[in-house]
Amino acid sequence: YTWKNLKGRYKKFSNIINIHSKKSLNMGNTEAILKFEELEIDRSQGEVHEDWNIIQGRLRDNSVTVFSSTHPQSSRKRPFIEKALQASKVYRHPNILKYVDGGFLGNEVIIITEEAMPLLNYGLENMSFLQITAGLASVIEALCFLHDKAGLSHNNVCASSIYVTSEGIWKLWGLEYCCSFEDLTRDHIERINQYCSEKNIPPDEKSRITPAYQHARDAYFFGKFIETVIAPFMNASDYYEIEEFLSYIKLMALHKEWNKRPRFSSLLEHPVFQHDFLKLRNNLNNALILSTEEREEFLRGLPDVLKKYNDEVIASTFSSTLLSHSFLLIPSSATYLMPCLLTPKSDGNDVGLFSEKVFKESIIPHILNLFSIHDATIRKILLTHFSQFAPFIDKIKLSKFILPQLLLGIRDVDEDIVAKTLHALGHLIPLIGADVVTGVNREPIFAAATPKLVS
Structure with missing residues (x-):
C-alpha cells in the first residue's frame, strides 16, 4: 500500500471502539497506569504484521498507530511482547518509533506510537536513492544509540522492524528481542533464534562474542537486510558509491567472523552517506x-x-x-x-x-x-x-x-x-x-x- 491508501482506510465506522479507561497495571515489579483517553480505533481495519495487529487510530486529536497483541500468558512469546512495551517506554531516540502510550487491557498488550506504517508496506520501488540512503542513515543512527549509549543489542534488525512515518522518515522499532550486552548470552540467543528468520542468523552464533565486538550480531542482521531488501532497489548506475557500498556490506558486515564486522558508527562514514542531501x-x-x-x-x-x-x-x-x-x-x-x-x-x-x-x-x-x-x-x-x-x-x-x-x-x-x-x-x-x-x-x-x- 502507498501511505495515502493505507491512511485512507481508517474511517469512523459504527463499530469503532472508543476506549475511555484508567486501569492499574502490573508490569513485572513496576506499577504503571494505563490511561487511554479518547482512543478511537476500528479493529476491523487492522492488519497483521509479525506478532502485532496494527491499527491506525486517533488519540487526543492526533493520528497514531496502535500495536495490539493477544498472546496468552502461557505463550512462550508473551515475555517478548511485554519486553517490546517496556523497551519502547525506556529507550527514546528521534530515530526510534516514538512511544505515545501503552499498557494492558485484560490479556491484550497495547502499544501506541506516532503514526507510521511498516517499511515493507510503503513501496521501496517508489523511493529515490536519496530517500533510501536517508532512511538507512536514520536506522544506523538509532542502532548507534542503542549500542553506544544504551548498551543494548537489538537482535532483530530486519525489514519488519523498520517503520516509515507519514513524513517519510524511517524509524527503528521491533524491540521484542532486545537485551543488554551483558545479557547477550548463548541461552538468550537460542531462545530468540527460533523467532528470527533463519537466513538472517549469523553463522558464528555458537562462539562467544567478546565485549569489544558485541555490535557484531546486529551488524550481520543489518547486512542481510541490505542484501535481501535494499540492494534490489539501489541502482548502481545512479550513484557510483552504491556498488562500492554493497560490496563493502557483503565483504564486512556479512563476514563469517564476528570480529571483522564494522561498528555502525563507522558505517555512517562511508561515502554513500556523505552526499549533499544527507x-x-x-x-x-x-x-x-x-x-x-x-x-x-x-x-x-x-x-x-x-x-x-x-x-x-x-x-x-x-x-x-x-x-x-x-x-x-x-x-x-x-x-x-x-x-x-x-x-x-x-x-x-x-x-x-x-x-x-x-x-x-x-x-x-x-x-x-x-x-x-x-x-x-x-x-x-x-x-x-x-x-x-x-x-x-x-x-x-x-x-x-x-x-x-x-x-x-x-x-x-x-x-x-x-x-x-x-x-x-x-x-x-x-x-x-x-x-x-x-x-x-x-x-x-x-x-x-x-x-x-x-x-
Whole structure:
C-alpha cells in the first residue's frame, strides 16, 4: 500500500471502539497506569504484521498507530511482547518509533506510537536513492544509540522492524528481542533464534562474542537486510558509491567472523552517506544549536539548496522539520524560508519550492496544524502569507476550522495580529462567501448610482 491508501482506510465506522479507561497495571515489579483517553480505533481495519495487529487510530486529536497483541500468558512469546512495551517506554531516540502510550487491557498488550506504517508496506520501488540512503542513515543512527549509549543489542534488525512515518522518515522499532550486552548470552540467543528468520542468523552464533565486538550480531542482521531488501532497489548506475557500498556490506558486515564486522558508527562514514542531501538533513537537524550568525547564513542559502532536489523528496523528507514549531520561531526562518514554503510554485511565480499538487498534499496539512498553535510569531507568519496558501485549502476546512481560528485573532490584544487577521478575512470572502465570513444577516445598504447624461 502507498501511505495515502493505507491512511485512507481508517474511517469512523459504527463499530469503532472508543476506549475511555484508567486501569492499574502490573508490569513485572513496576506499577504503571494505563490511561487511554479518547482512543478511537476500528479493529476491523487492522492488519497483521509479525506478532502485532496494527491499527491506525486517533488519540487526543492526533493520528497514531496502535500495536495490539493477544498472546496468552502461557505463550512462550508473551515475555517478548511485554519486553517490546517496556523497551519502547525506556529507550527514546528521534530515530526510534516514538512511544505515545501503552499498557494492558485484560490479556491484550497495547502499544501506541506516532503514526507510521511498516517499511515493507510503503513501496521501496517508489523511493529515490536519496530517500533510501536517508532512511538507512536514520536506522544506523538509532542502532548507534542503542549500542553506544544504551548498551543494548537489538537482535532483530530486519525489514519488519523498520517503520516509515507519514513524513517519510524511517524509524527503528521491533524491540521484542532486545537485551543488554551483558545479557547477550548463548541461552538468550537460542531462545530468540527460533523467532528470527533463519537466513538472517549469523553463522558464528555458537562462539562467544567478546565485549569489544558485541555490535557484531546486529551488524550481520543489518547486512542481510541490505542484501535481501535494499540492494534490489539501489541502482548502481545512479550513484557510483552504491556498488562500492554493497560490496563493502557483503565483504564486512556479512563476514563469517564476528570480529571483522564494522561498528555502525563507522558505517555512517562511508561515502554513500556523505552526499549533499544527507549533509542537508544533518544541518537541518542541527540548525537550532548553531550560533546566530551560522544559522542566519545557513537559512539565507537554504531555499537555493532545496531547489536542487525533487519537490516530492523535499516535502516527504523535510517538511515536518521546516514547518515545525521550533523552526518557525527562528527569526531568519520567517525572512528567508517561509515565503518559499508557504507559497506554491506556479507559472507566474518561481519563488515557491513545491508544485501546486505537492503543496496541497504535503504542505497544507502542516499549515492546518500550525493554526492550532496559539503562538503570536507563528500566527503572524501564517497571516502574512495567507493569501498565497488559502486557495489550496478545502472549503469545508476553511469554513469549519480556519475561520473560527481567524475570528479568535480579531479579539487579540496584539494590534498587528488584529490587522493581519482582518486582511485574511478579506481573502476568505471570495473563497467561501461573505455570508459564511460575516454571517447571514446582511442587507443592501449601498446602492449603485449611475450618472444622468444630458444628450
